[in-house]
Ligand SMILES: Nc1nc2c(ncn2[C@@H]2O[C@H](COP(=O)(O)OP(=O)(O)OP(=O)(O)O)[C@@H](O)[C@H]2O)c(=O)[nH]1
């Protein structure tokens with residue numbers, strides 16, 4: 318196990334002043350260091366009132382010392398929390414005192430990394446700790462909490478276990494290569510593999526939604542000039558963020574605004590209206606708009622309700638490649654009462670009067686949560702989705718090799734698929750990947 322013989326220390330609470338601030342120690346010397354700093358014995362799992370002292374015996378602060386004996390701690394090692402007043406100056410002095418007594422400063426994510434290395438958390442759970450801390454809204458926080466509880470890991474493990482069983486079965490059959498596979502349970506093997514593939518497919522879709530919950534929806538507002546894109550951004554943001562005029566070509570640059578709708582955070586981007594021609598500045602604006610749309614999860618296409626057809630043609634090419642599109646006919650207040658309902662899938666709204674914005678909110682919430690903000694949703698990361706896809710690809714090839722009775726090749730593909738799943742939970746993880754993951758945590762986590 319890597320470098321867990323030394324003792325690390327960091328401020329565990331958020332930077333800045335607060336009512337309480339916590340300095341956390343982990344490692345074999347934690348207790349000795351804390352007992353020296355507190356000048357008293359610390360029984361395990363007892364909140365001990367203590368004076369934290371410097372080397373001359375002067376009081377730095379007083380507070381609570383809490384000792385968790387290994388392995389029953391967050392990291393699985395001896396852990397001591399020194400809970401002082403939340404003064405950055407006091408907390409830094411405490412850390413310095415612990416370092417003078419033999420601890421060293423923790424690297425970002427090192428507490429969670431030790432929890433992982435000691436089997437307290439698997440990798441997806443450790444990542445979920447970081448995601449929970451960084452969650453922008455309740456849905457993301459709940460979903461991260463579910464990942465931390467192992468909801469995602471258990472699904473991955475179940476499929477990985479099945480692939481392992483299939484590997485064993487296939488490898489065993491290789492030894493009887495003279496016999497046709499079907500006399501060796503080949504049919505059951507193929508059926509189980511096809512089921513595992515289906516399970517991977519379903520899990521990959523859910524993980525993708527989970528990634529969106531974690532990263533937040535990136536929604537770009539596009540449309541022809543003067544359709545009311547900036548007005549809509551302002552209506553959704555609840556403030557006059559963007560300049561609105563009746564001059565076509567008002568918006569040139571991208572305008573990003575984090576907007577919270579029903580407790581869900583999404584990144585809205587206002588863009589320059591798309592049309593032929595325009596001066597150099599406007600053309601640069603349109604180029605930026607198209608660039609932004611290419612990276613969007615969702616294009617919110619704003620058209621003037623009085624001329625939706627013409628506007629649709631102006632943007633059709635630009636939004637064609639976006640994973641999801643939401644069509645809005647804006648300025649509904651300018652329509653006559655006799656106007657027929659718009660076609661299926663189009664929302665009619667008015668940025669000016671607010672008409673239809675409630676339905677727009679509901680639609681955005683559904684896009685942001687994949688329609689399933691509720692029970693069962695878990696957070697995931699791009700790395701998980703990518704590994705799942707890789708596992709799927711290998712398993713799909715294994716399926717074809719099995720059908721061709723190429724057992725060696727099938728076994729090799731099953732191994733690769735199994736390993737790709739192992740990367741997700743960290744059962745099988747290259748060291749450089751570990752370093753990369755934990756380095757993105759904040760210090761003290
Ligand atoms: N009646 C009515 N007018 C609207 C509505 N939405 C926007 N407008 C008006 O339409 C004009 C253009 O609005 P903007 O929000 O600037 O339109 P835009 O799509 O951002 O325009 P560009 O940035 O130039 O591409 C302004 O005069 C707005 O007041 C609406 O729902 N109803």
Ligand SMILES: [K+]
Pocket residue numbers: 542543561562563564565566567568
């Ligand atoms: K305008």
Ligand SMILES: [Mg+2]
Pocket residue numbers: 546547548559560567568587588589590
């Ligand atoms: Mg605008």
